[in-house]
Amino acid sequence: MPDPFRVLVLNQVSASGLKRLPSDTYVVGKEVTDPDAVLLRSADMHAMDIPPGVKAIGRCGAGTNNIPVAAMSARGVPVFNAPGANANAVKELVLAGMLMAARNLAPAQRFVDLLDPGAADLEKAVEAGKKDFAGTELAGQTLGIIGLGKIGSLVADAAIKLGMNVLGYDPEITVDAAWSLPAQVKKAAGVNDVLKSANFITLHVPLLDATRNLVNAKNLALAKQGAVLLNFSREGVVDDEAVLAALDRKDLGWYVCDFPGSRILRHARVIALPHLGASTHEAEENCAVMVADQLRDFLEHGNIANAVNFPNVSMERESRFRVAIANANVPNMLGQISTAMARAGLNIHTMVNKSRGDMAYTLVDVDSPVGEEVIAALKRIGGVLAVRYLPQP
Numbered sequence: 549m550p551d552p553f554r555v556l557v558l559n560q561v562s563a564s565g566l567k568r569l570p571s572d573t574y575v576v577g578k579e580v581t582d583p584d585a586v587l588l589r590s591a592d593m594h595a596m597d598i599p600p601g602v603k604a605i606g607r608c609g610a611g612t613n614n615i616p617v618a619a620m621s622a623r624g625v626p627v628f629n630a631p632g633a634n635a636n637a638v639k640e641l642v643l644a645g646m647l648m649a650a651r652n653l654a655p656a657q658r659f660v661d662l663l664d665p666g667a668a669d670l671e672k673a674v675e676a677g678k679k680d681f682a683g684t685e686l687a688g689q690t691l692g693i694i695g696l697g698k699i700g701s702l703v704a705d706a707a708i709k710l711g712m713n714v715l716g717y718d719p720e721i722t723v724d725a726a727w728s729l730p731a732q733v734k735k736a737a738g739v740n741d742v743l744k745s746a747n748f749i750t751l752h753v754p755l756l757d758a759t760r761n762l763v764n765a766k767n768l769a770l771a772k773q774g775a776v777l778l779n780f781s782r783e784g785v786v787d788d789e790a791v792l793a794a795l796d797r798k799d800l801g802w803y804v805c806d807f808p809g810s811r812i813l814r815h816a817r818v819i820a821l822p823h824l825g826a827s828t829h830e831a832e833e834n835c836a837v838m839v840a841d842q843l844r845d846f847l848e849h850g851n852i853a854n855a856v857n858f859p860n861v862s863m864e865r866e867s868r869f870r871v872a873i874a875n876a877n878v879p880n881m882l883g884q885i886s887t888a889m890a891r892a893g894l895n896i897h898t899m900v901n902k903s904r905g906d907m908a909y910t911l912v913d914v915d916s917p918v919g920e921e922v923i924a925a926l927k928r929i930g931g932v933l934a935v936r937y938l939p940q941p
């Protein structure tokens with residue numbers, strides 16, 4: 549009986565996902581030591597000493613900026629995420645955010661909270677107060693969407709259905725995402741174009757070097773007066789100081805965001821939520837199940853689906869003896885791998901090799917058991933980052 553896989557869980561991950569890792573072959577929990585894999589949501593792994601035995605990381609969500617992906621790539625460790633699994637939850641919260649801003653719901657609620665329930669003129673006070681909170685309707689307004697991936701495309705579709713005009717910008721849109729966009733979405737030339745034209749601007753990009761401070765003092769100066777900026781992306785995508793200045797100048801009407809950093813807290817025109825975008829039972833379950841299944845397929849069979857730093861690679865088992873190799877995407881790796889196996893008298897039954905950027909990944913099924921010396925020889929090949937032997941009973 550092989551040792552069980554050990555999975556360290558860093559956040560509150562849905563039990564439905566954890567149940568996908570059966571207790572006879574997995575030890576899963578927050579106190580697990582010497583883990584083979586880590587499952588998490590938003591815990592910050594950058595300062596963490598990631599144990600050398602970690603073979604995979606599973607982010608039960610979309611953003612992986614809390615994980616040292618480049619360092620994991622250098623170790624040949626895939627970082628899995630759950631594309632689209634929480635997109636509907638975020639879309640619904642964006643719609644809520646637009647409505648909260650357009651209808652002044654936050655100050656209206658604060659006004660009602662302060663009413664005296666015992667006052668004889670309660671109804672009169674309600675009717676007198678409501679004029680301060682009159683708003684606008686969404687239909688007919690222009691929504692600018694920056695980032696048209698899983699979330700952005702759902703937001704576009706919902707906004708069109710609400711009667712909004714939609715303008716989208718995404719310089720790296722995938723073919724699949726482009727196909728899933730409603731035909732009515734107009735293409736913007738850039739962030740400036742979106743800011744100039746939209747009454748509502750919503751951000752759905754990952755936090756990368758290229759997207760840090762994507763919305764800043766320079767381009768906020770172009771915003772339509774009273775525009776509403778929504779940030780359900782990441783705190784660093786928006787320059788908070790620039791937003792505060794734009795709100796104070798009344799250039800921006802509202803800033804709705806899911807990241808209540810210290811600078812924006814308690815500003816009267818900021819609606820800040822506690823990173824709630826993906827916090828629905830449905831999204832938490834979808835993300836955890838998707839990532840746990842991907843992690844299990846990788847740990848047991850070496851197959852890779854939805855790793856942000858590896859190609860998708862999957863091969864049906866054609867023999868009981870499988871070797872999985874992560875290697876640099878450079879010439880002659882396959883030649884060296886097959887030579888090392890041939891020297892040990894191993895016959896390759898079938899193999900698959902794919903690459904993505906600097907990373908390549910190879911699965912090899914051989915006809916007979918693979919000795920430790922062969923695994924050691926494979927590990928010694930320059931450019932090989934990680935080797936795993938995955939025999940089946």
Ligand SMILES: NC(=O)c1ccc[n+]([C@@H]2O[C@H](COP(=O)([O-])OP(=O)(O)OC[C@H]3O[C@@H](n4cnc5c(N)ncnc54)[C@H](O)[C@@H]3O)[C@@H](O)[C@H]2O)c1
Pocket residue numbers: 609610611612631632634635638694695696697698699700717718719720721722725752753754755758759780781782806823824825826827
């Ligand atoms: N608030 C929350 O709880 C919550 C939940 C889910 C995701 N998120 C955040 O939202 C981000 C997007 O999620 P997703 O599921 O839509 O991801 P996704 O990968 O499907 O889409 C991201 C899109 O951004 C585009 N993009 C990249 N750089 C860009 C740029 N400079 N300008 C315009 N577009 C650019 C990409 O081409 C891609 O289409 C995540 O990375 C995460 O940071 C937040």
Ligand SMILES: O=C(O)[C@H](O)COP(=O)(O)O
Pocket residue numbers: 589590591608609610611612634823825826827
């Ligand atoms: O990137 C994501 O998926 C979201 O920010 C959700 O984060 P959470 O899983 O910590 O709620």
